[in-house]
Amino acid sequence: MKLFDLHCDTLYECCETGKHLRENDLHINRAAAQRYEHYVQFFALFCGAYPPESQKKKRSCLLDTPKDERLARMLQTAQTEFAANADWLTLCRSGEELTRAAESGKAAAFLSIEGAELLPEREGALDEAYDAGVRLVTLTWNYRSRFGCPSAIDQNEGLTDGGRQLVRALDARRMLIDVSHLSDRGFWDVCGLTDRPFVATHSDSRALCRNSRNLTDEQFAEIAQRGGLVGINLYTPFLVRQSDSVLDDAIDHIERFIGMYGEKIVALGCDFDGCDQLPVGIEGLGDMYRLADRMLALGYREETVCGLFYDNAFAFVQKML
Numbered sequence: 001m002k003l004f005d006l007h008c009d010t011l012y013e014c015c016e017t018g019k020h021l022r023e024n025d026l027h028i029n030r031a032a033a034q035r036y037e038h039y040v041q042f043f044a045l046f047c048g049a050y051p052p053e054s055q056k057k058k059r060s061c062l063l064d065t066p067k068d069e070r071l072a073r074m075l076q077t078a079q080t081e082f083a084a085n086a087d088w089l090t091l092c093r094s095g096e097e098l099t100r101a102a103e104s105g106k107a108a109a110f111l112s113i114e115g116a117e118l119l120p121e122r123e124g125a126l127d128e129a130y131d132a133g134v135r136l137v138t139l140t141w142n143y144r145s146r147f148g149c150p151s152a153i154d155q156n157e158g159l160t161d162g163g164r165q166l167v168r169a170l171d172a173r174r175m176l177i178d179v180s181h182l183s184d185r186g187f188w189d190v191c192g193l194t195d196r197p198f199v200a201t202h203s204d205s206r207a208l209c210r211n212s213r214n215l216t217d218e219q220f221a222e223i224a225q226r227g228g229l230v231g232i233n234l235y236t237p238f239l240v241r242q243s244d245s246v247l248d249d250a251i252d253h254i255e256r257f258i259g260m261y262g263e264k265i266v267a268l269g270c271d272f273d274g275c276d277q278l279p280v281g282i283e284g285l286g287d288m289y290r291l292a293d294r295m296l297a298l299g300y301r302e303e304t305v306c307g308l309f310y311d312n313a314f315a316f317v318q319k320m321l
Ligand SMILES: [Zn+2]
Pocket: 114, 181, 202, 274
């Protein structure tokens, strides 16, 4: 079983807590990754919000770092962790590098930025991020920024002029645009600005779970029609309105999207280490084979399951990067 995941916050956890990717009590570590025949992960560089008072002592809090130095600090964490894991994990910046990693048997890491406000406010900041290996930018996180408004604040407020410029700049560099967290208005702003396929790295179906973070059927159809990609998020509040979630709840969201001509569009964006409530039976990356087993037991074709777990995202990266 191969696994390709579009979003995790593990590097942020490493940066804030001093834990390390190789061995930890987080959702993602070497032992979990090595359960898979090949593993590809988009690691998000992220800044976050102030933690609850109870957790504060355990965190160094990136928000206490001057704004324009936060990205550098996250990149430093990424570089340190990747160097310490070079025996099994390699940073990739293109489809070609991904192919080489797969052939060499090494897991592949891509870098993304979650919340474009992590970019320093200076000329050339996006190029600096690109040069450091960043290939995907999630335009907003949960707060209004100089780039636009997230779904968590106001669905009717879209991109700012800065956000529009950013979309064009991402296009010009052939970097991936991620609309997870973005408001509905912002989503359609992006559609008006670019003809390229784009992604929602970690969002589920709003028709099944009425959460502002989830995609409407119209939004999913737009992404599908462009040949984009949607990563299924395993955070329980995005899967079900109330109660705990189980694997079948995640499969309902997968089914909803696949049923809308999305067989090649649906991937995984589990949100590991960015969420604290997962479906029963999933404690982290190492348990993801259970989702595959359950889908096969329900009668999904192996091709469908492999598409969701790996092949769709692999093909997308080959096409786009
Ligand atoms: Zn997120």
